[in-house]
Amino acid sequence: MMRERRDIRKGFRTDPIPHEVLLRVLEAAHTAPSVGHSQPWDFVVIRSAETRRTMHELAQKQREAYAKSLPKGRAKQFKELKIEAILDTPVNIVVTADPTRGGRHTLGRHTQPQMAPYSSALAVENLWLAARAEGLGVGWVSFFDEREMVRALGLPEHLEVVAYLCVGYVDEFPEEPELMQAGWSQRRPLAWVVHEETYGRRALPGEAPHDLLSETVASIRPLDAKALGEAWERQKRMTKPAGALGMLEIISAQLSGLSRVCPPPIPEPAAVAIFAGDHGVHAQGVTPWPQEVTTQMVANFLGGGAVCNAFANQVGAEVCVIDVGVAGDLPATPGLLPRKVRPGTDDLSVGPAMSREEAIAAIEVGIETARDLVAAGNKALLTGEMGIANTTVSAALISVFTGVDPAEVTGRGTGINDETHARKVEVVRRALELHQPDPADPIGVLAAIGGLEHAAIVGLLLGGASLRTPVILDGVSAGAAALVARAIAPEALSACIAGHRSAEPGHVAALNKLGLRPLVDLDLRLGEGTGALLALPLVQSAARAMHEVATFDSAGVTEK
Incomplete structure (x- = not known):
């Protein structure tokens, strides 16, 4: 009953x-x-x-x-x-x-x-x-x-x-x-909501507690070969020259393989998850912006006054702001998810940014966010982030996973001068020499030199992939997180679409290593999910074309 x-x-x-x-x-x-x-x-x-x-x-x-x-x-x-x-x-x-x-x-x-x-x-x-x-x-x-x-x-x-x-x-x-x-929504599985003894220790009666990260990684699967094949066959029959839609044809096939059906669902509605956190490396003078700007910008997102809000309004996406590690206290506000692992990281240039347990906890915040947004009916996830000094962290992560020298992947972030840029490069180099991070241990890398918002984005990518939901990547921080996610679960990339190419040099290195081709290239370097939001209509158009464009047979058009 x-x-x-x-x-x-x-x-x-x-x-x-x-x-x-x-x-x-x-x-x-x-x-x-x-x-x-x-x-x-x-x-x-x-x-x-x-x-x-x-x-x-x-x-x-x-x-x-x-x-x-x-x-x-x-x-x-x-x-x-x-x-x-x-x-x-x-x-x-x-x-x-x-x-x-x-x-x-x-x-x-x-x-x-x-x-x-x-x-x-x-x-x-x-x-x-x-x-x-x-x-x-x-x-x-x-x-x-x-x-x-x-x-x-x-x-x-x-x-x-x-x-x-x-x-x-x-x-x-x-x-x-x-x-x-x-x-409009999906039913959440019972295993997501039962905790044993303490919150977060998930276990159904009669079963051993399961690790959220391991469970998520184990459920990530490759693109469905049958749906991929059907997508490419349909592209050949659509009323257009073969290959005429360029990258959009690749995206539509990817969406088909991800959803296991052709034509694929149109990825709408969509939500951009903006993870916010602060960084101890700010103390090294890598940016002229004061750290409290992170807290102030979170308030701006929630008030609807940021660029990401304007872009989200234009493309019809929801803005979801998650406090995973802001140093300041944030009042309870509609639209804010309080998931603080700790109030900012430690200075990565003098010691570990966080503990291994904290890195995993931040990843799990991202996984939970993906689950919440998908269960609420969102058909696409977009990455966003906010954290003063986070491009320093991104450069360090990208250097580790690409093997490219810090000088080549460290950009000017919010527009720093030559002196500050030189200091920033030196801080990244010093951090890598101190920790000697091993890319074969991606969680260890995050703990040593990562950011809480980077770790949460890693979780969002893993969670989206496990739920077979496309994730549109934003800029350099998302690129750094995608490198970590790939090191944890290589098949997670099957859910990822590069929304844009940032003006930050590290982002180019990350995309090249990931083998992802960006949809938009406008020299953006803002973050907040802005590049991913601009790319969203392109991804939706790729899926819609598969639904609405006639085939040569159905339209009575003669093929060459």
């Missing part, structure tokens, strides 16, 4: 619900457990067409407001979703929570006053399961301003609305949740 329960929005019938059936459903809800046996719930049963029209109008207003807040890629997808069935169902039920019920000394609410709505949520679950047993569909509507709803329904002002439920008989119960069928 629990596996068959569904949040229903479509396919309701107009059949009335017999009183005895509705009574059984409400009795089941009323037998729910509650903290301190407080039973804080009330159920307002609505049948009036006039009241339901009023509630429908309130929901529509909030739907429109939500749609305006979405990135274009998500908004296009949301437009096709049915989000409520207020007018389609004979009965609506409002479930409330009374935080005052039982008085001030209600058992279990002394330190956790939110137990009242939590208890009412248990009543919702009971109601839902009982309805399913009676053959009734239930749809939960959350597109309301709570206080507006309270006033419209004439509820006492002190009540909290926990759920607005649409209830009625349905033609069928879908095998999968409607949002999964629409591609």
Whole structure:
């Protein structure tokens, strides 16, 4: 019964619900457990067409407001979703929570006053399961301003609305949740969310704890040969000269092999993950920018005022900012994921940047971010980063994995003068001499000379590859991270697309070593995911062409 329960929005019938059936459903809800046996719930049963029209109008207003807040890629997808069935169902039920019920000394609410709505949520679950047993569909509507709803329904002002439920008989119960069928989201596997004893120590009952990094690497597979072959065959039959789309033909074949289907899914919606961290090597004077700029720019990203925000708005991508190692404290803000491993690295020129355990923890932040974004329905991931002095770290990593001298891979970052550039090269050289990093031990390299945001990008690439989701790489920091990811799992590159070529010389060396050809070359050197964002429409166009361009046979066009 629990596996068959569904949040229903479509396919309701107009059949009335017999009183005895509705009574059984409400009795089941009323037998729910509650903290301190407080039973804080009330159920307002609505049948009036006039009241339901009023509630429908309130929901529509909030739907429109939500749609305006979405990135274009998500908004296009949301437009096709049915989000409520207020007018389609004979009965609506409002479930409330009374935080005052039982008085001030209600058992279990002394330190956790939110137990009242939590208890009412248990009543919702009971109601839902009982309805399913009676053959009734239930749809939960959350597109309301709570206080507006309270006033419209004439509820006492002190009540909290926990759920607005649409209830009625349905033609069928879908095998999968409607949002999964629409591609809005995916179900997270149980193994992702069960922890033994401590958070992060993942283990299902009866199984030994598993290492997230090892599990991710083990699940990375090569491109699917069958889908690759079908993609190249389709390219030959499309109404264009063979090879006329150049790199886009290679990208479309890669997307087919990655998704195991031809034509491949169009990589939309997409999200850029901007990992932010600070660097102890800043103390060596490798940049004139103060370290607090990292914190300030994170606030700028979250406020929508950075270049990455403008580009993301243009191409319809979501901006996700992850604090993996910012030195300053960041207040809780919508759009910020607080995943700080430590407040910045140590100075790599005088000692290890971080411990091996911290490097792995930062990689796992990236893996978890990939999982979260893909489970939320994103079809493409883009890399981004923020961290004053991070091009020094990138140069060191690239030098190790390409074997190119530090002087040839160390660039001018934010536009430093000759004196600072010479100092920067010397700092990189000194760090490599101190640590003698071994490229055969990529995690050891990260721990010695890496950055927390670099490690997190490594995790994003590995996570994206394990989920067979394309990852569009940004600039020099992404290139450095891709070198590390390849050393950990060579097949991870099958998910990677080089968005652009940075003006930083190290990025050219990294791309050459990786064998990746960039889609855009505009002398960019900003970071933030800007180059990857500019490349996103090209990648989407490559997939769309496979779907929409006719073949010679279907269009009746004569081949040469």
